[in-house]
Amino acid sequence: MKPWDNVISEEEIRAYRAAGFGRPSGLGIRPALLIIDVQYRTVGTRPQPYFEAIKEFSTSCGDVAWAALPHIERLLALFRKKNWPVLYPHVAPKVQHEGGRLAEKVPAIMNIAAHGYDFVDTIHPRAGDVLLPKKHPSAFFATALASHLIDLQADTLVVTGCSTSGCVRSSVVDAFSLNFKVAVPHDAVYDRSATSHAVNLFDMAEKYADVASTDELLIALEPIEARA
């Protein structure tokens, strides 16, 4: 059972299989964890249904964010145990006159309260983690993410956070283009649209990344050597 089974038809799956898409990339030997935009502005300060949650922050994803959080926490715990690098691409508070195209497409995004930009407590960065403020969908765009990954000699990225159809998707495409191996745990990413979440996971699985559950991914990562 894949997350997109009720959205993508059997014939569409058959079409991709016939064209040879969707083979696994596998994992390398130096993984890094990206936790993208897991801030109160996308989660809310407590679990609430979507239409309640957006009254707190218009960018909140509501219940689905809280469902993803424990999976992100389990992945983070493994990365801490293994001493593997953890990087936090995140949205920094907006400056009004620097809005560009974003301010036109999603003007409400320019007016989020300051505490919305805090990291969610249970996945909070610690000293030594890499913090990457960003203003664009991809965590690579206009940031030093590639430089950090090269410095860390990472070969594999595990991508978590939100939104599946926004920053996760575009970061995965750039990571793929840069020739990192990419794994997306489908229950550790979240999105305000269930359909878009499912289809973006399908797109990534067919073209850019290995998509699996956090359970499956933890099993695959466990044998990889820790860092000193």
Add this chain to the structure above:
Amino acid sequence: MKPWDNVISEEEIRAYRAAGFGRPSGLGIRPALLIIDVQYRTVGTRPQPYFEAIKEFSTSCGDVAWAALPHIERLLALFRKKNWPVLYPHVAPKVQHEGGRLAEKVPAIMNIAAHGYDFVDTIHPRAGDVLLPKKHPSAFFATALASHLIDLQADTLVVTGCSTSGCVRSSVVDAFSLNFKVAVPHDAVYDRSATSHAVNLFDMAEKYADVASTDELLIALEPIEARA
């Protein structure tokens, strides 16, 4: 009626409206046309149903490509009349040992016959057009597309071709991040999955681009001044 109306639920639409997504970017005054990957390898040498078409080229999209072609041709005709720039990001033949992540995810893509890389005759480039061979989903990645657009002082991109969920989507995200205004004519882009086509159009309309029919877009472009 939007292309995603039968795929994205009314409640999902309502969720995006409530969060303030999907406002129009509008058009600027110096448009450029991107025709992405409209080569026989994605179209086939004649109209055929998908499962027939992929026997010729595994990367073919079949009938949906032939349905999009007349719309691309009409847009191209307007750009020719207005003397606006036309750029052709396209896939160059593969070199086996340079496959990277792509060769792992979609190995069949490494073995397309040479004439598959020719441009489709009815949208063929002419002298003065910019040809951009690429090896990655985004037309901006590892190409001089941004340099050309700056040299041309373009402020608006009309993005056509394929696939909606692959090179079109990722090029649109990069164009948005670079602060170009982006318009996607939904009937002039094509994809091997109808569901993924619809959802990627939805994602782009909500977050990155203005999505309209070619008819609507031609009307909006017509009043913009020609180039000398």
Add this chain to the structure above:
Amino acid sequence: MKPWDNVISEEEIRAYRAAGFGRPSGLGIRPALLIIDVQYRTVGTRPQPYFEAIKEFSTSCGDVAWAALPHIERLLALFRKKNWPVLYPHVAPKVQHEGGRLAEKVPAIMNIAAHGYDFVDTIHPRAGDVLLPKKHPSAFFATALASHLIDLQADTLVVTGCSTSGCVRSSVVDAFSLNFKVAVPHDAVYDRSATSHAVNLFDMAEKYADVASTDELLIALEPIEARA
């Protein structure tokens, strides 16, 4: 008289002329001003000879910085009068564990006092200017500078600040590669080495930019139309 006349030999000049280098690019019609790294850390809090100045900040350039400041101020005044965009790429305070290659080559750079990162008072940004924190030589690397310039529809960059052989040089090369027209006022950029300053101006004049005095550049810019 060029700034490199006592450093580059006549035969070397002749060699470049014979090979056809060094033609002018000219100016466009939408200039933007880059003021790079004009912070107390590169200037010092008062004019002092170099070996005194570096006791305050090891990154200070001493007297040559104070000689350049009035020229930067004159250019800034014209850009204010014309309502043309002004952008401030600048170094943000360092985070120790994020040093990468820089911390190896120039470890002293990791320990500059906080007030060294303030902008020099006479060229201070005002509301509406674009501030671009950076960690690498080029003002384009891992920043949204290209996105801002596209949003502003700039076609010409006037590059000032420091150091001529470091951030100015590498920003100019990237601007040239992106197809902006680039002008470098040689008396409005500064460097801790007079020889390196001269030779980098020569390199830029031959290959990437138009190099002139601030007086000459002000005359060339004056007729260009103001922004609304």
Add this chain to the structure above:
Amino acid sequence: MKPWDNVISEEEIRAYRAAGFGRPSGLGIRPALLIIDVQYRTVGTRPQPYFEAIKEFSTSCGDVAWAALPHIERLLALFRKKNWPVLYPHVAPKVQHEGGRLAEKVPAIMNIAAHGYDFVDTIHPRAGDVLLPKKHPSAFFATALASHLIDLQADTLVVTGCSTSGCVRSSVVDAFSLNFKVAVPHDAVYDRSATSHAVNLFDMAEKYADVASTDELLIALEPIEARA
């Protein structure tokens, strides 16, 4: 004795030492060799003095190129023996209407005879090497060089070829910014200006790379493990 000893004054060296520049980066454990623009267009078909050589190709560097070739060959031989990756950023033939800023600064560059673009025979690529056509100074700009280096898990670049003040310099700055360790063998890079060659080596040694003779570099590389 450093290559810049007769060009950069003792006081300037002292100024850089006092400010803490120029510490070594050292070598990593997975080196890659860049051979930049070592084509007949920069070398000529036979050794000749500069002013003779440019009659064959205006972009030729003459005798200094032939002096550098044996050093590049020795480095290449070690990389072949060790089975380490070799990459060839090179200039592809120009297309007239795509000249951009380059065609303005150096118009003669648009008219080089086709055989000038061939690789010099003694350093010719073999099957499996990565060929990277480029149109801009940096070997990273608008190419997939970073993607290849990540796929190869390289951590160290040895940069050879030409010109020291052009493509070598700008590639080194980008490699440094991406956090690769960079070594420049000063007798395996060449330039049409002896002064600019020396000063660019100085700049790179102080800020971006370790600069040494090919002899020294071969000794430092020899103990590093071969690739399977």
